[in-house]
Amino acid sequence: MTIAPLQLADLVVTPLAGGLGAEIGGVDTAAPLGSETVEQVRCALLRYKVVFLRDQRLDYASQAAFARRFGGLTLGHPIYQAPENRPEVREIDSREGTRANHWHTDLTFVDRPPALAFLHNKIAPPVGGDTMWANTVGAYESLPEPLRALADQLRIVHSNDSDYTDATVAAREAYISTLFETEHPAVHVHPETGERALLGGGFARRAVGFSPQASRDLLRILQEYVTRPENTVRWRWRAGDLAIWDNRATQHYALHDYGAQDRRAERCTVAGSVPVGVDGRPSTVLAGDMTAYNAGVA
Numbered sequence: 597m598t599i600a601p602l603q604l605a606d607l608v609v610t611p612l613a614g615g616l617g618a619e620i621g622g623v624d625t626a627a628p629l630g631s632e633t634v635e636q637v638r639c640a641l642l643r644y645k646v647v648f649l650r651d652q653r654l655d656y657a658s659q660a661a662f663a664r665r666f667g668g669l670t671l672g673h674p675i676y677q678a679p680e681n682r683p684e685v686r687e688i689d690s691r692e693g694t695r696a697n698h699w700h701t702d703l704t705f706v707d708r709p710p711a712l713a714f715l716h717n718k719i720a721p722p723v724g725g726d727t728m729w730a731n732t733v734g735a736y737e738s739l740p741e742p743l744r745a746l747a748d749q750l751r752i753v754h755s756n757d758s759d760y761t762d763a764t765v766a767a768r769e770a771y772i773s774t775l776f777e778t779e780h781p782a783v784h785v786h787p788e789t790g791e792r793a794l795l796g797g798g799f800a801r802r803a804v805g806f807s808p809q810a811s812r813d814l815l816r817i818l819q820e821y822v823t824r825p826e827n828t829v830r831w832r833w834r835a836g837d838l839a840i841w842d843n844r845a846t847q848h849y850a851l852h853d854y855g856a857q858d859r860r861a862e863r864c865t866v867a868g869s870v871p872v873g874v875d876g877r878p879s880t881v882l883a884g885d886m887t888a889y890n891a892g893v894a
């Protein structure tokens with residue numbers, strides 16, 4: 597899958613890879629922006645799945661205000677406590693043991709994973725700490741027809757007690773002290789574009805109706821199509837960078853190759869809808885109360 601270039605009147609859009617990703621120039625996200633400019637950013641985001649803006653001077657208020665132009669915000673995280681007086685932010689700080697070096701779509705253990713994520717980099721290590729994104733729409737479209745037909749019918753249980761948690765969370769027992777589990781379709785229909793995308797990643801635990809071994813094999817096979825190098829883009833961070841990704845159409849992986857260097861960023865997320873499969877069946881909650889997270893801040 598190669599994404600065709602997009603021409604927009606108010607933005608300078610530079611594609612970064614054939615499968616997804618673009619850099620946007622000429623936009624100050626801390627300034628008041630007209631509706632036309634915001635809509636063009638959304639258009640670029642839906643086309644390229646993840647977009648990057650350099651040198652954005654954002655604090656909590658301006659970052660949340662910009663993200664809110666794209667929809668209502670969730671709380672910062674369904675498990676981690678938000679910083680005081682900043683309920684819509686998730687601090688990601690390497691000094692606190694926070695890593696995300698495992699392929700995942702954000703928070704798929706809840707029934708309404710975030711639609712969009714806005715990550716503003718505060719401190720970047722001098723070397724290392726890149727993030728990679730993968731196109732889950734392109735991955736679905738690349739499946740051989742028999743595998744695509746099987747994926748269309750699969751249901752997958754996602755949990756915070758998962759491979760992602762084992763690999764990246766320092767205080768694992770606290771993270772899973774409240775269990776969150778949701779059954780999602782393996783393929784969901786994007787609510788804005790109508791595209792079909794694989795819904796998997798590190799929080800995926802098992803395929804419904806299959807043995808543990810068969811589940812692992814199925815998840816591994818589908819995941820291999822997601823993370824093929826041709827289906828990815830890689831971003832080298834600088835302080836001030838803002839990355840915006842469509843969480844409904846991507847997975848990402850933050851490389852942990854910077855040792856004891858400091859890496860810090862802050863994320864806001866736009867509330868998503870309940871994923872719906874090709875057959876029209878929505879996701880269903882198996883465990884955990886996600887009401888407060890989904891409601892965000894009134």
